[in-house]
Amino acid sequence: MKLSGWGRFPVVDAQVYVPRDVEALQELVASKPSVIARGCGRAYGDSAINSSATIDMRRLNRMLGFDPKTGQLIAEAGVVLCDIIAAFLPRGWFPMVTPGTKFVTLGGMIAADVHGKNHRRHGSFRGCVDWIEVMGADGSIQRCSRESHVELFEHTLGGMGLTGIILRAAVRLRAVETGWIRQTTIPAPNLRSAMTALERAQDSTYSVAWIDCLGTGENLGRSLVFLGDHASAPDLPIHRSLHPFATPAKRKLSVPFNFPCFALNRFSLRTFNSLYYRVGAWNRGQQLVDWDSYFYPLDAVADWHRIYGRKGLAQFQCALPLSGSEEGLSALLQAVAKASAGSFLAVLKRFGPQESRISFPMEGYSLALDFPITAKISDLLANLDRITIEHGGRFYLAKDSRMSAETLRASDDRVGSFVRMRAESGWKTSFQSAQAERLVL
Amino acid sequence: MAHKFAELGHPIQLAARQSKTLGAEKTNLQLRYGVPVTLHEFDALLTETHAQFLAMLPELPEIAVSIVGLMGSQEGSERDHLLASCVMRSNYEGPANILALLANRFEERGSGTLVGVSSVAGERGRATNYVYGSAKAGFTAFLSGLRNRLAKRGVHVVTVLPGYVATKMTEGINLPARLTAQPSEVAEGIVVAVKRKKDVIYVRPVWRLIMLIIRLIPEGLFKGIRM
Ligand SMILES: Cc1cc2nc3c(=O)[nH]c(=O)nc-3n(C[C@H](O)[C@H](O)[C@H](O)COP(=O)(O)OP(=O)(O)OC[C@H]3O[C@@H](n4cnc5c(N)ncnc54)[C@H](O)[C@@H]3O)c2cc1C
Ligand SMILES: NC(=O)c1ccc[n+]([C@@H]2O[C@H](COP(=O)([O-])OP(=O)(O)OC[C@H]3O[C@@H](n4cnc5c(N)ncnc54)[C@H](OP(=O)(O)O)[C@@H]3O)[C@@H](O)[C@H]2O)c1
Numbered sequence: 001m002k003l004s005g006w007g008r009f010p011v012v013d014a015q016v017y018v019p020r021d022v023e024a025l026q027e028l029v030a031s032k033p034s035v036i037a038r039g040c041g042r043a044y045g046d047s048a049i050n051s052s053a054t055i056d057m058r059r060l061n062r063m064l065g066f067d068p069k070t071g072q073l074i075a076e077a078g079v080v081l082c083d084i085i086a087a088f089l090p091r092g093w094f095p096m097v098t099p100g101t102k103f104v105t106l107g108g109m110i111a112a113d114v115h116g117k118n119h120r121r122h123g124s125f126r127g128c129v130d131w132i133e134v135m136g137a138d139g140s141i142q143r144c145s146r147e148s149h150v151e152l153f154e155h156t157l158g159g160m161g162l163t164g165i166i167l168r169a170a171v172r173l174r175a176v177e178t179g180w181i182r183q184t185t186i187p188a189p190n191l192r193s194a195m196t197a198l199e200r201a202q203d204s205t206y207s208v209a210w211i212d213c214l215g216t217g218e219n220l221g222r223s224l225v226f227l228g229d230h231a232s233a234p235d236l237p238i239h240r241s242l243h244p245f246a247t248p249a250k251r252k253l254s255v256p257f258n259f260p261c262f263a264l265n266r267f268s269l270r271t272f273n274s275l276y277y278r279v280g281a282w283n284r285g286q287q288l289v290d291w292d293s294y295f296y297p298l299d300a301v302a303d304w305h306r307i308y309g310r311k312g313l314a315q316f317q318c319a320l321p322l323s324g325s326e327e328g329l330s331a332l333l334q335a336v337a338k339a340s341a342g343s344f345l346a347v348l349k350r351f352g353p354q355e356s357r358i359s360f361p362m363e364g365y366s367l368a369l370d371f372p373i374t375a376k377i378s379d380l381l382a383n384l385d386r387i388t389i390e391h392g393g394r395f396y397l398a399k400d401s402r403m404s405a406e407t408l409r410a411s412d413d414r415v416g417s418f419v420r421m422r423a424e425s426g427w428k429t430s431f432q433s434a435q436a437e438r439l440v441l
Numbered sequence: 442m443a444h445k446f447a448e449l450g451h452p453i454q455l456a457a458r459q460s461k462t463l464g465a466e467k468t469n470l471q472l473r474y475g476v477p478v479t480l481h482e483f484d485a486l487l488t489e490t491h492a493q494f495l496a497m498l499p500e501l502p503e504i505a506v507s508i509v510g511l512m513g514s515q516e517g518s519e520r521d522h523l524l525a526s527c528v529m530r531s532n533y534e535g536p537a538n539i540l541a542l543l544a545n546r547f548e549e550r551g552s553g554t555l556v557g558v559s560s561v562a563g564e565r566g567r568a569t570n571y572v573y574g575s576a577k578a579g580f581t582a583f584l585s586g587l588r589n590r591l592a593k594r595g596v597h598v599v600t601v602l603p604g605y606v607a608t609k610m611t612e613g614i615n616l617p618a619r620l621t622a623q624p625s626e627v628a629e630g631i632v633v634a635v636k637r638k639k640d641v642i643y644v645r646p647v648w649r650l651i652m653l654i655i656r657l658i659p660e661g662l663f664k665g666i667r668m
Contacts, residue, residue, distance in 0.1 A: 062468070063472040
């Protein structure tokens with residue numbers, strides 16, 4: 001069948017298998033020349049596609065155990081984050097780290113070693129993973145952790161499925177008192193003040209800036225900075241404190257057809273952006289926001305990626321080291337503004353320290369942008385790649401659909417040892433994605 | 442199926458052969474929905490054990506769903522009368538027997554819902570699967586009779602006639618996507634049917650039409666068509 005990532009580019013004709021149990025999975029892994037695991041397909045590009053055998057893990061989705069003393073959940077890799085929240089938030093538990101969508105699998109979060117708005121405080125997903133069980137090419141299952149089979153553990157976190165199939169994992173959840181977030185909104189007129197606001201926010205659990213990426217000159221980097229903390233029970237108004245985990249049901253909006261590309265001209269983006277900016281500025285100050293609206297605003301619009309038209313969208317996400325951040329970010333934003341390519345979503349996060357072999361984050365700043373795919377866009381993206389590399393940054397494989405193998409190597413000197421590890425362990429032949437092929441991993 | 446009912450807060454009793462292998466599924470249901478779940482050894486073919494099986498249940502359920510079924514291969518059934526008999530008993534005798542016992546208990550209590558998963562294959566015998574189809578036809582008729590009998594006794598009977606469903610039974614068969622339901626759709630259909638006291642459901646509505654047409658083809662013409 002025709003398969004693509006969330007960005008709907010590239011589209012690849014791929015054979016998809018949906019094993020029901022471990023035995024069926026073992027048989028697949030043993031009988032196919034190479035395979036790749038797939039979760040919800042929320043990675044933007046071709047990370048979860050293997051044309052000869054893509055293995056949809058979503059049937060292996062049992063929750064196997066929970067320890068209410070430590071908050072440790074043991075579950076199969078196909079469990080979807082929204083089901084974890086549905087089961088455990090009413091009992092006072094929330095994911096330690098969450099990406100911007102709840103429609104991701106446990107396996108996908110581990111493989112991409114995802115980060116949330118609390119990376120600075122709590123690091124990447126890795127931090128809550130106690131152990132993982134990974135199926136190798138021969139069908140054998142290895143439990144690995146920080147203590148045993150350390151190399152497998154370290155390379156699997158952030159390894160994008162290229163070290164084997166994640167079968168089960170033990171992850172710790174966070175104890176929360178309510179399903180609400182205390183949010184503070186700070187309008188920032190330019191990049192420097194946005195960065196200052198983020199730097200000052202080290203005591204907030206969550207922080208993120210949304211950037212109007214059409215601002216130029218002194219408006220360059222004009223943003224809204226959102227800080228957030230889990231609300232405690234006394235933070236809630238009386239009528240809510242009786243049911244601290246109950247939040248209003250969401251109305252599902254949907255984008256029923258592919259938005260024509262012309263809807264994305266400079267004008268409509270400009271209005272969209274400045275409207276968003278004002279709406280935020282009206283609500284300046286503190287608000288209580290329910291967990292779903294706070295962490296997953298895009299999930300409320302089903303299939304929002306269709307807004308970008310039939311050709312799909314490309315995400316660009318880089319991480320810059322602290323030292324090169326301000327200069328790098330302003331060069332990136334200038335390049336975007338100059339190309340008039342616009343972007344609905346430009347998200348700036350402050351990353352804290354990161355331990356790992358191959359995970360994306362590094363201490364500094366991360367900028368994520370998305371663009372409709374047009375003829376001109378590849379020049380701009382190449383330009384953004386160059387600026388990132390010049391400032392010592394690197395790229396997020398879960399968002400990539402078009403980088404070249406050379407660009408990857410120029411940005412990340414860990415690639416060499418990852419590739420060597422893959423060759424030595426036999427992973428290279430058995431676990432292959434379209435992305436790994438493109439990037440020669 | 443169990444997930445949909447558990448999500449609504451119903452306690453779950455899972456009855457199956459080799460029920461011990463369902464330990465992980467039991468934990469899964471408990472963790473996800475916070476409802477009590479118990480496992481019970483049950484073989485539809487061992488009809489003599491059914492009364493004992495019911496007696497051992499910690500509690501008589503409010504809703505009982507039989508999804509037991511066996512397709513077998515039609516060619517196999519033509520050559521091997523033991524297989525044919527097994528298919529017939531698995532789709533008719535076994536499920537009918539346990540539902541009959543439950544029906545009596547429900548009738549005594551004066552409440553309850555029985556759900557039988559039969560098949561559109563029972564609507565008309567076809568060359569390619571009439572052994573299975575005939576057993577399902579028997580089961581469908583049995584459910585219809587049961588419903589008729591219990592209508593005034595507070596017990597409701599739902600007949601489920603799924604068209605194609607993407608399950609282990611149909612794995613490897615190339616089914617038309619538009620006519621093929623996911624198991625979760627069947628489960629959702631059943632939950633709604635129980636709630637709204639529907640009698641016969643087809644899951645995907647188009648099957649009602651397809652089966653109407655298939656039933657209307659005159660036998661003289663039908664026997665010449667290979668389907
Ligand atoms: C709206 C939106 C917002 C997002 N926000 C963020 C964010 O804030 N932070 C962030 O870090 N990411 C973010 N992402 C990216 C997303 O979290 C990751 O791409 C994640 O990996 C997707 O999980 P998935 O289950 O959909 O995996 P897929 O997209 O199906 O696969 C992603 C990768 O994981 C591998 N994989 C999946 N399951 C397994 C398994 N069982 N064993 C081995 N490998 C496996 C695949 O091979 C592939 O390489 C966002 C994506 C979207 C669409
Ligand atoms: N798939 C379709 O397209 C389709 C279409 C119409 C109707 N149906 C009907 O839907 C129902 C579910 O089928 P399915 O598609 O989910 O197929 P399935 O996976 O083969 O399920 C059949 C189930 O019946 C159980 N079973 C069989 N014989 C049994 C016995 N003697 N005692 C106890 N349990 C027994 C099996 O248990 P074990 O695991 O122990 O074998 C299995 O769980 C069946 O009644 C089938 O006829 C299916």
